[in-house]
Amino acid sequence: GxxxxxxxxxxxxxxxxxxxxxxxxxxxxxxxxxxxxxxxxxxxxxxxxxxxxxxxxxxxxxxxxxxxxxxxxxxxxxxxxxxxxxxxxxxxxxxxxxRGFGVAMDTLNLFRPSVGAFALGMARAALDATVAHTATRTAFGGPLSGLQAVSHQVAEMATRTEAARLLVYAAAAAHDAGEPGVPRRAAMAKLYATETAQYVVDTAVQLHGARALRRGHLLEHLYREVRAPRIYEGASEVQRTIIAKELYANREPTA
Known part of the structure:
Protein backbone atom coordinates (compact mmCIF):
# COMPACT_ATOMS: atom_id res chain seq x y z
CA GLY A 1 0.00 0.00 0.00
CA ARG A 99 18.54 1.12 9.39
CA GLY A 100 17.02 -0.74 6.48
CA PHE A 101 15.85 2.35 4.65
CA GLY A 102 19.47 3.30 4.01
CA VAL A 103 20.07 -0.17 2.59
CA ALA A 104 17.16 0.39 0.22
CA MET A 105 18.36 3.82 -0.91
CA ASP A 106 21.92 2.61 -1.49
CA THR A 107 20.55 -0.26 -3.56
CA LEU A 108 18.43 2.10 -5.63
CA ASN A 109 21.45 4.29 -6.37
CA LEU A 110 22.98 1.23 -8.02
CA PHE A 111 19.89 -0.11 -9.76
CA ARG A 112 18.51 3.13 -11.16
CA PRO A 113 21.31 3.44 -13.73
CA SER A 114 20.81 -0.24 -14.55
CA VAL A 115 17.12 0.40 -15.22
CA GLY A 116 18.26 3.29 -17.40
CA ALA A 117 20.51 0.89 -19.29
CA PHE A 118 17.58 -1.50 -19.78
CA ALA A 119 15.47 1.35 -21.16
CA LEU A 120 18.37 2.53 -23.30
CA GLY A 121 18.55 -0.90 -24.92
CA MET A 122 14.88 -0.69 -25.85
CA ALA A 123 15.34 2.79 -27.28
CA ARG A 124 18.32 1.65 -29.33
CA ALA A 125 16.45 -1.38 -30.66
CA ALA A 126 13.50 0.79 -31.67
CA LEU A 127 15.79 3.37 -33.29
CA ASP A 128 17.72 0.76 -35.29
CA ALA A 129 14.48 -0.80 -36.50
CA THR A 130 13.16 2.61 -37.51
CA VAL A 131 16.27 3.58 -39.45
CA ALA A 132 16.12 0.30 -41.37
CA HIS A 133 12.39 0.60 -42.01
CA THR A 134 12.35 4.24 -43.14
CA ALA A 135 15.38 3.71 -45.40
CA THR A 136 13.66 0.92 -47.34
CA ARG A 137 9.92 1.57 -47.09
CA THR A 138 8.75 3.51 -50.13
CA ALA A 139 5.85 5.95 -50.16
CA PHE A 140 5.01 9.04 -52.20
CA GLY A 141 7.60 8.16 -54.82
CA GLY A 142 10.61 7.44 -52.59
CA PRO A 143 11.84 6.08 -49.25
CA LEU A 144 10.25 7.42 -46.09
CA SER A 145 13.66 8.76 -45.08
CA GLY A 146 13.37 11.27 -47.92
CA LEU A 147 10.44 12.95 -46.18
CA GLN A 148 11.64 15.69 -43.83
CA ALA A 149 8.73 15.03 -41.48
CA VAL A 150 10.10 11.51 -41.04
CA SER A 151 13.86 12.12 -41.07
CA HIS A 152 13.62 14.89 -38.48
CA GLN A 153 11.74 12.58 -36.12
CA VAL A 154 14.45 9.93 -36.56
CA ALA A 155 17.11 12.55 -35.86
CA GLU A 156 15.31 13.50 -32.65
CA MET A 157 15.05 9.84 -31.62
CA ALA A 158 18.78 9.38 -32.17
CA THR A 159 19.75 12.54 -30.30
CA ARG A 160 17.67 11.69 -27.23
CA THR A 161 18.97 8.11 -27.24
CA GLU A 162 22.58 9.29 -27.31
CA ALA A 163 21.94 11.79 -24.50
CA ALA A 164 20.35 9.02 -22.42
CA ARG A 165 23.33 6.76 -23.08
CA LEU A 166 25.77 9.39 -21.82
CA LEU A 167 23.72 10.02 -18.67
CA VAL A 168 23.49 6.31 -17.89
CA TYR A 169 27.20 5.70 -18.43
CA ALA A 170 28.15 8.76 -16.37
CA ALA A 171 25.91 7.74 -13.48
CA ALA A 172 27.27 4.19 -13.48
CA ALA A 173 30.87 5.43 -13.59
CA ALA A 174 30.20 7.87 -10.73
CA HIS A 175 28.74 5.07 -8.61
CA ASP A 176 31.68 2.77 -9.28
CA ALA A 177 34.19 5.53 -8.49
CA GLY A 178 32.40 6.60 -5.30
CA GLU A 179 32.01 10.15 -6.56
CA PRO A 180 29.73 12.68 -4.86
CA GLY A 181 26.23 13.36 -6.15
CA VAL A 182 25.42 9.74 -6.97
CA PRO A 183 21.73 9.90 -5.89
CA ARG A 184 21.11 12.88 -8.19
CA ARG A 185 23.01 11.41 -11.12
CA ALA A 186 21.36 8.01 -10.72
CA ALA A 187 17.93 9.69 -10.63
CA MET A 188 18.73 11.75 -13.72
CA ALA A 189 19.90 8.68 -15.62
CA LYS A 190 16.85 6.64 -14.70
CA LEU A 191 14.42 9.50 -15.39
CA TYR A 192 15.82 10.57 -18.74
CA ALA A 193 16.51 7.10 -20.10
CA THR A 194 13.07 5.69 -19.27
CA GLU A 195 11.22 8.76 -20.54
CA THR A 196 13.37 8.73 -23.69
CA ALA A 197 12.69 5.04 -24.29
CA GLN A 198 8.95 5.68 -24.04
CA TYR A 199 9.22 8.51 -26.59
CA VAL A 200 11.48 6.60 -28.99
CA VAL A 201 9.42 3.41 -28.96
CA ASP A 202 6.17 5.33 -29.42
CA THR A 203 7.62 7.32 -32.32
CA ALA A 204 8.98 4.14 -33.86
CA VAL A 205 5.51 2.61 -33.75
CA GLN A 206 4.08 5.69 -35.44
CA LEU A 207 6.66 5.61 -38.23
CA HIS A 208 6.20 1.87 -38.80
CA GLY A 209 2.42 2.16 -38.97
CA ALA A 210 0.00 -0.69 -38.40
CA ARG A 211 2.62 -3.43 -38.86
CA ALA A 212 4.21 -2.40 -35.55
CA LEU A 213 0.99 -3.28 -33.71
CA ARG A 214 0.81 -6.82 -35.03
CA ARG A 215 1.36 -9.46 -32.38
CA GLY A 216 4.94 -10.72 -32.54
CA HIS A 217 6.48 -7.61 -34.09
CA LEU A 218 9.55 -6.27 -32.27
CA LEU A 219 7.87 -2.92 -31.64
CA GLU A 220 4.67 -4.53 -30.38
CA HIS A 221 6.82 -6.29 -27.78
CA LEU A 222 8.79 -3.14 -26.92
CA TYR A 223 5.62 -1.05 -26.69
CA ARG A 224 4.33 -3.29 -23.89
CA GLU A 225 7.74 -3.66 -22.25
CA VAL A 226 8.73 0.02 -22.20
CA ARG A 227 5.94 1.26 -19.93
CA ALA A 228 6.95 -0.38 -16.65
CA PRO A 229 10.45 1.14 -16.17
CA ARG A 230 8.92 4.60 -15.74
CA ILE A 231 7.23 3.27 -12.59
CA TYR A 232 9.46 0.78 -10.81
CA GLU A 233 12.67 1.61 -8.90
CA GLY A 234 11.02 4.98 -8.27
CA ALA A 235 8.49 6.55 -10.61
CA SER A 236 9.53 9.48 -12.84
CA GLU A 237 7.86 11.89 -10.42
CA VAL A 238 9.98 10.51 -7.57
CA GLN A 239 13.16 10.95 -9.63
CA ARG A 240 12.31 14.61 -10.25
CA THR A 241 11.75 15.09 -6.52
CA ILE A 242 15.15 13.55 -5.73
CA ILE A 243 16.92 15.68 -8.33
CA ALA A 244 15.34 18.91 -7.08
CA LYS A 245 16.00 18.02 -3.43
CA GLU A 246 19.68 17.33 -4.16
CA LEU A 247 20.06 20.56 -6.13
CA TYR A 248 18.63 22.73 -3.37
CA ALA A 249 20.49 20.88 -0.61
CA ASN A 250 23.82 21.42 -2.33
CA ARG A 251 23.36 24.95 -3.68
CA GLU A 252 25.99 27.53 -2.98
CA PRO A 253 24.83 30.06 -0.35
CA THR A 254 24.35 33.61 -1.61
CA ALA A 255 25.87 36.63 0.07
Missing amino acids: AGSDAAALALDAAPDGGGWRLTGEKCWISNAPEADFYTVFARTTPDARARGVTAFLVPADRPGLTGTPLEMLSPHPIGALAFDGVRVTPDDVLGAPD
Missing part, protein backbone atom coordinates in the same frame (compact mmCIF):
# COMPACT_ATOMS: atom_id res chain seq x y z
CA ALA A 2 2.97 2.38 0.34
CA GLY A 3 3.96 2.62 -3.32
CA SER A 4 6.22 5.61 -3.97
CA ASP A 5 5.98 6.60 -0.27
CA ALA A 6 8.42 3.85 0.65
CA ALA A 7 8.93 5.10 4.21
CA ALA A 8 5.26 4.36 4.88
CA LEU A 9 5.62 0.60 4.39
CA ALA A 10 3.44 -1.34 6.80
CA LEU A 11 4.74 -4.94 6.95
CA ASP A 12 4.87 -5.53 10.70
CA ALA A 13 7.92 -7.01 12.42
CA ALA A 14 6.82 -7.83 15.97
CA PRO A 15 9.51 -8.74 18.53
CA ASP A 16 9.64 -12.48 19.23
CA GLY A 17 12.33 -13.63 21.61
CA GLY A 18 15.62 -12.64 20.07
CA GLY A 19 14.04 -12.10 16.65
CA TRP A 20 10.83 -10.92 14.98
CA ARG A 21 7.62 -12.24 13.40
CA LEU A 22 6.72 -10.74 10.01
CA THR A 23 3.00 -10.29 9.37
CA GLY A 24 1.35 -8.64 6.39
CA GLU A 25 1.41 -8.58 2.61
CA LYS A 26 3.66 -7.21 -0.11
CA CYS A 27 2.77 -6.66 -3.75
CA TRP A 28 4.69 -6.01 -6.99
CA ILE A 29 7.65 -8.10 -5.82
CA SER A 30 10.29 -8.96 -8.41
CA ASN A 31 10.70 -12.70 -9.06
CA ALA A 32 7.89 -13.66 -6.67
CA PRO A 33 6.91 -16.37 -6.03
CA GLU A 34 9.75 -18.23 -7.82
CA ALA A 35 12.75 -16.72 -5.98
CA ASP A 36 14.74 -18.74 -3.43
CA PHE A 37 15.38 -15.70 -1.23
CA TYR A 38 13.63 -12.34 -0.75
CA THR A 39 15.01 -9.02 0.42
CA VAL A 40 12.23 -7.88 2.73
CA PHE A 41 11.81 -4.48 4.38
CA ALA A 42 9.62 -4.46 7.49
CA ARG A 43 8.64 -2.01 10.21
CA THR A 44 10.48 -2.84 13.42
CA THR A 45 9.70 0.48 15.14
CA PRO A 46 6.12 1.82 14.77
CA ASP A 47 5.48 5.43 13.71
CA ALA A 48 9.15 6.08 12.96
CA ARG A 49 8.84 6.35 9.17
CA ALA A 50 12.23 5.68 7.53
CA ARG A 51 14.04 5.36 10.87
CA GLY A 52 12.00 2.31 11.90
CA VAL A 53 12.56 0.01 8.93
CA THR A 54 14.77 -3.09 8.98
CA ALA A 55 15.94 -5.11 5.97
CA PHE A 56 15.88 -8.90 6.13
CA LEU A 57 17.04 -11.70 3.82
CA VAL A 58 14.23 -14.26 4.03
CA PRO A 59 14.42 -17.75 2.45
CA ALA A 60 11.37 -18.60 0.38
CA ASP A 61 10.83 -21.85 2.31
CA ARG A 62 10.49 -20.09 5.68
CA PRO A 63 7.24 -21.30 7.34
CA GLY A 64 4.35 -18.87 6.92
CA LEU A 65 5.62 -17.31 3.67
CA THR A 66 3.47 -17.84 0.57
CA GLY A 67 3.27 -16.11 -2.79
CA THR A 68 1.20 -15.78 -5.94
CA PRO A 69 2.20 -14.57 -9.43
CA LEU A 70 0.60 -11.47 -10.96
CA GLU A 71 -0.33 -11.25 -14.63
CA MET A 72 1.10 -8.01 -15.99
CA LEU A 73 0.85 -6.07 -19.25
CA SER A 74 4.27 -7.39 -20.17
CA PRO A 75 5.48 -10.77 -18.87
CA HIS A 76 7.68 -9.55 -16.04
CA PRO A 77 8.21 -12.06 -13.18
CA ILE A 78 6.18 -10.14 -10.59
CA GLY A 79 4.12 -11.44 -7.70
CA ALA A 80 2.62 -10.87 -4.27
CA LEU A 81 3.85 -12.29 -0.97
CA ALA A 82 1.93 -13.03 2.22
CA PHE A 83 3.67 -13.22 5.59
CA ASP A 84 1.81 -15.11 8.30
CA GLY A 85 4.00 -14.81 11.39
CA VAL A 86 7.20 -15.55 9.44
CA ARG A 87 10.05 -15.77 11.95
CA VAL A 88 13.31 -13.94 11.27
CA THR A 89 16.40 -13.67 13.45
CA PRO A 90 19.31 -11.23 13.83
CA ASP A 91 21.23 -13.45 11.40
CA ASP A 92 18.66 -12.53 8.71
CA VAL A 93 19.17 -8.77 9.13
CA LEU A 94 20.83 -6.87 6.27
CA GLY A 95 22.75 -3.94 7.71
CA ALA A 96 21.44 -3.03 11.16
CA PRO A 97 18.00 -3.00 12.84
CA ASP A 98 16.00 0.15 12.07
Whole structure:
Protein backbone atom coordinates (compact mmCIF):
# COMPACT_ATOMS: atom_id res chain seq x y z
CA GLY A 1 0.00 0.00 0.00
CA ALA A 2 2.97 2.38 0.34
CA GLY A 3 3.96 2.62 -3.32
CA SER A 4 6.22 5.61 -3.97
CA ASP A 5 5.98 6.60 -0.27
CA ALA A 6 8.42 3.85 0.65
CA ALA A 7 8.93 5.10 4.21
CA ALA A 8 5.26 4.36 4.88
CA LEU A 9 5.62 0.60 4.39
CA ALA A 10 3.44 -1.34 6.80
CA LEU A 11 4.74 -4.94 6.95
CA ASP A 12 4.87 -5.53 10.70
CA ALA A 13 7.92 -7.01 12.42
CA ALA A 14 6.82 -7.83 15.97
CA PRO A 15 9.51 -8.74 18.53
CA ASP A 16 9.64 -12.48 19.23
CA GLY A 17 12.33 -13.63 21.61
CA GLY A 18 15.62 -12.64 20.07
CA GLY A 19 14.04 -12.10 16.65
CA TRP A 20 10.83 -10.92 14.98
CA ARG A 21 7.62 -12.24 13.40
CA LEU A 22 6.72 -10.74 10.01
CA THR A 23 3.00 -10.29 9.37
CA GLY A 24 1.35 -8.64 6.39
CA GLU A 25 1.41 -8.58 2.61
CA LYS A 26 3.66 -7.21 -0.11
CA CYS A 27 2.77 -6.66 -3.75
CA TRP A 28 4.69 -6.01 -6.99
CA ILE A 29 7.65 -8.10 -5.82
CA SER A 30 10.29 -8.96 -8.41
CA ASN A 31 10.70 -12.70 -9.06
CA ALA A 32 7.89 -13.66 -6.67
CA PRO A 33 6.91 -16.37 -6.03
CA GLU A 34 9.75 -18.23 -7.82
CA ALA A 35 12.75 -16.72 -5.98
CA ASP A 36 14.74 -18.74 -3.43
CA PHE A 37 15.38 -15.70 -1.23
CA TYR A 38 13.63 -12.34 -0.75
CA THR A 39 15.01 -9.02 0.42
CA VAL A 40 12.23 -7.88 2.73
CA PHE A 41 11.81 -4.48 4.38
CA ALA A 42 9.62 -4.46 7.49
CA ARG A 43 8.64 -2.01 10.21
CA THR A 44 10.48 -2.84 13.42
CA THR A 45 9.70 0.48 15.14
CA PRO A 46 6.12 1.82 14.77
CA ASP A 47 5.48 5.43 13.71
CA ALA A 48 9.15 6.08 12.96
CA ARG A 49 8.84 6.35 9.17
CA ALA A 50 12.23 5.68 7.53
CA ARG A 51 14.04 5.36 10.87
CA GLY A 52 12.00 2.31 11.90
CA VAL A 53 12.56 0.01 8.93
CA THR A 54 14.77 -3.09 8.98
CA ALA A 55 15.94 -5.11 5.97
CA PHE A 56 15.88 -8.90 6.13
CA LEU A 57 17.04 -11.70 3.82
CA VAL A 58 14.23 -14.26 4.03
CA PRO A 59 14.42 -17.75 2.45
CA ALA A 60 11.37 -18.60 0.38
CA ASP A 61 10.83 -21.85 2.31
CA ARG A 62 10.49 -20.09 5.68
CA PRO A 63 7.24 -21.30 7.34
CA GLY A 64 4.35 -18.87 6.92
CA LEU A 65 5.62 -17.31 3.67
CA THR A 66 3.47 -17.84 0.57
CA GLY A 67 3.27 -16.11 -2.79
CA THR A 68 1.20 -15.78 -5.94
CA PRO A 69 2.20 -14.57 -9.43
CA LEU A 70 0.60 -11.47 -10.96
CA GLU A 71 -0.33 -11.25 -14.63
CA MET A 72 1.10 -8.01 -15.99
CA LEU A 73 0.85 -6.07 -19.25
CA SER A 74 4.27 -7.39 -20.17
CA PRO A 75 5.48 -10.77 -18.87
CA HIS A 76 7.68 -9.55 -16.04
CA PRO A 77 8.21 -12.06 -13.18
CA ILE A 78 6.18 -10.14 -10.59
CA GLY A 79 4.12 -11.44 -7.70
CA ALA A 80 2.62 -10.87 -4.27
CA LEU A 81 3.85 -12.29 -0.97
CA ALA A 82 1.93 -13.03 2.22
CA PHE A 83 3.67 -13.22 5.59
CA ASP A 84 1.81 -15.11 8.30
CA GLY A 85 4.00 -14.81 11.39
CA VAL A 86 7.20 -15.55 9.44
CA ARG A 87 10.05 -15.77 11.95
CA VAL A 88 13.31 -13.94 11.27
CA THR A 89 16.40 -13.67 13.45
CA PRO A 90 19.31 -11.23 13.83
CA ASP A 91 21.23 -13.45 11.40
CA ASP A 92 18.66 -12.53 8.71
CA VAL A 93 19.17 -8.77 9.13
CA LEU A 94 20.83 -6.87 6.27
CA GLY A 95 22.75 -3.94 7.71
CA ALA A 96 21.44 -3.03 11.16
CA PRO A 97 18.00 -3.00 12.84
CA ASP A 98 16.00 0.15 12.07
CA ARG A 99 18.54 1.12 9.39
CA GLY A 100 17.02 -0.74 6.48
CA PHE A 101 15.85 2.35 4.65
CA GLY A 102 19.47 3.30 4.01
CA VAL A 103 20.07 -0.17 2.59
CA ALA A 104 17.16 0.39 0.22
CA MET A 105 18.36 3.82 -0.91
CA ASP A 106 21.92 2.61 -1.49
CA THR A 107 20.55 -0.26 -3.56
CA LEU A 108 18.43 2.10 -5.63
CA ASN A 109 21.45 4.29 -6.37
CA LEU A 110 22.98 1.23 -8.02
CA PHE A 111 19.89 -0.11 -9.76
CA ARG A 112 18.51 3.13 -11.16
CA PRO A 113 21.31 3.44 -13.73
CA SER A 114 20.81 -0.24 -14.55
CA VAL A 115 17.12 0.40 -15.22
CA GLY A 116 18.26 3.29 -17.40
CA ALA A 117 20.51 0.89 -19.29
CA PHE A 118 17.58 -1.50 -19.78
CA ALA A 119 15.47 1.35 -21.16
CA LEU A 120 18.37 2.53 -23.30
CA GLY A 121 18.55 -0.90 -24.92
CA MET A 122 14.88 -0.69 -25.85
CA ALA A 123 15.34 2.79 -27.28
CA ARG A 124 18.32 1.65 -29.33
CA ALA A 125 16.45 -1.38 -30.66
CA ALA A 126 13.50 0.79 -31.67
CA LEU A 127 15.79 3.37 -33.29
CA ASP A 128 17.72 0.76 -35.29
CA ALA A 129 14.48 -0.80 -36.50
CA THR A 130 13.16 2.61 -37.51
CA VAL A 131 16.27 3.58 -39.45
CA ALA A 132 16.12 0.30 -41.37
CA HIS A 133 12.39 0.60 -42.01
CA THR A 134 12.35 4.24 -43.14
CA ALA A 135 15.38 3.71 -45.40
CA THR A 136 13.66 0.92 -47.34
CA ARG A 137 9.92 1.57 -47.09
CA THR A 138 8.75 3.51 -50.13
CA ALA A 139 5.85 5.95 -50.16
CA PHE A 140 5.01 9.04 -52.20
CA GLY A 141 7.60 8.16 -54.82
CA GLY A 142 10.61 7.44 -52.59
CA PRO A 143 11.84 6.08 -49.25
CA LEU A 144 10.25 7.42 -46.09
CA SER A 145 13.66 8.76 -45.08
CA GLY A 146 13.37 11.27 -47.92
CA LEU A 147 10.44 12.95 -46.18
CA GLN A 148 11.64 15.69 -43.83
CA ALA A 149 8.73 15.03 -41.48
CA VAL A 150 10.10 11.51 -41.04
CA SER A 151 13.86 12.12 -41.07
CA HIS A 152 13.62 14.89 -38.48
CA GLN A 153 11.74 12.58 -36.12
CA VAL A 154 14.45 9.93 -36.56
CA ALA A 155 17.11 12.55 -35.86
CA GLU A 156 15.31 13.50 -32.65
CA MET A 157 15.05 9.84 -31.62
CA ALA A 158 18.78 9.38 -32.17
CA THR A 159 19.75 12.54 -30.30
CA ARG A 160 17.67 11.69 -27.23
CA THR A 161 18.97 8.11 -27.24
CA GLU A 162 22.58 9.29 -27.31
CA ALA A 163 21.94 11.79 -24.50
CA ALA A 164 20.35 9.02 -22.42
CA ARG A 165 23.33 6.76 -23.08
CA LEU A 166 25.77 9.39 -21.82
CA LEU A 167 23.72 10.02 -18.67
CA VAL A 168 23.49 6.31 -17.89
CA TYR A 169 27.20 5.70 -18.43
CA ALA A 170 28.15 8.76 -16.37
CA ALA A 171 25.91 7.74 -13.48
CA ALA A 172 27.27 4.19 -13.48
CA ALA A 173 30.87 5.43 -13.59
CA ALA A 174 30.20 7.87 -10.73
CA HIS A 175 28.74 5.07 -8.61
CA ASP A 176 31.68 2.77 -9.28
CA ALA A 177 34.19 5.53 -8.49
CA GLY A 178 32.40 6.60 -5.30
CA GLU A 179 32.01 10.15 -6.56
CA PRO A 180 29.73 12.68 -4.86
CA GLY A 181 26.23 13.36 -6.15
CA VAL A 182 25.42 9.74 -6.97
CA PRO A 183 21.73 9.90 -5.89
CA ARG A 184 21.11 12.88 -8.19
CA ARG A 185 23.01 11.41 -11.12
CA ALA A 186 21.36 8.01 -10.72
CA ALA A 187 17.93 9.69 -10.63
CA MET A 188 18.73 11.75 -13.72
CA ALA A 189 19.90 8.68 -15.62
CA LYS A 190 16.85 6.64 -14.70
CA LEU A 191 14.42 9.50 -15.39
CA TYR A 192 15.82 10.57 -18.74
CA ALA A 193 16.51 7.10 -20.10
CA THR A 194 13.07 5.69 -19.27
CA GLU A 195 11.22 8.76 -20.54
CA THR A 196 13.37 8.73 -23.69
CA ALA A 197 12.69 5.04 -24.29
CA GLN A 198 8.95 5.68 -24.04
CA TYR A 199 9.22 8.51 -26.59
CA VAL A 200 11.48 6.60 -28.99
CA VAL A 201 9.42 3.41 -28.96
CA ASP A 202 6.17 5.33 -29.42
CA THR A 203 7.62 7.32 -32.32
CA ALA A 204 8.98 4.14 -33.86
CA VAL A 205 5.51 2.61 -33.75
CA GLN A 206 4.08 5.69 -35.44
CA LEU A 207 6.66 5.61 -38.23
CA HIS A 208 6.20 1.87 -38.80
CA GLY A 209 2.42 2.16 -38.97
CA ALA A 210 0.00 -0.69 -38.40
CA ARG A 211 2.62 -3.43 -38.86
CA ALA A 212 4.21 -2.40 -35.55
CA LEU A 213 0.99 -3.28 -33.71
CA ARG A 214 0.81 -6.82 -35.03
CA ARG A 215 1.36 -9.46 -32.38
CA GLY A 216 4.94 -10.72 -32.54
CA HIS A 217 6.48 -7.61 -34.09
CA LEU A 218 9.55 -6.27 -32.27
CA LEU A 219 7.87 -2.92 -31.64
CA GLU A 220 4.67 -4.53 -30.38
CA HIS A 221 6.82 -6.29 -27.78
CA LEU A 222 8.79 -3.14 -26.92
CA TYR A 223 5.62 -1.05 -26.69
CA ARG A 224 4.33 -3.29 -23.89
CA GLU A 225 7.74 -3.66 -22.25
CA VAL A 226 8.73 0.02 -22.20
CA ARG A 227 5.94 1.26 -19.93
CA ALA A 228 6.95 -0.38 -16.65
CA PRO A 229 10.45 1.14 -16.17
CA ARG A 230 8.92 4.60 -15.74
CA ILE A 231 7.23 3.27 -12.59
CA TYR A 232 9.46 0.78 -10.81
CA GLU A 233 12.67 1.61 -8.90
CA GLY A 234 11.02 4.98 -8.27
CA ALA A 235 8.49 6.55 -10.61
CA SER A 236 9.53 9.48 -12.84
CA GLU A 237 7.86 11.89 -10.42
CA VAL A 238 9.98 10.51 -7.57
CA GLN A 239 13.16 10.95 -9.63
CA ARG A 240 12.31 14.61 -10.25
CA THR A 241 11.75 15.09 -6.52
CA ILE A 242 15.15 13.55 -5.73
CA ILE A 243 16.92 15.68 -8.33
CA ALA A 244 15.34 18.91 -7.08
CA LYS A 245 16.00 18.02 -3.43
CA GLU A 246 19.68 17.33 -4.16
CA LEU A 247 20.06 20.56 -6.13
CA TYR A 248 18.63 22.73 -3.37
CA ALA A 249 20.49 20.88 -0.61
CA ASN A 250 23.82 21.42 -2.33
CA ARG A 251 23.36 24.95 -3.68
CA GLU A 252 25.99 27.53 -2.98
CA PRO A 253 24.83 30.06 -0.35
CA THR A 254 24.35 33.61 -1.61
CA ALA A 255 25.87 36.63 0.07
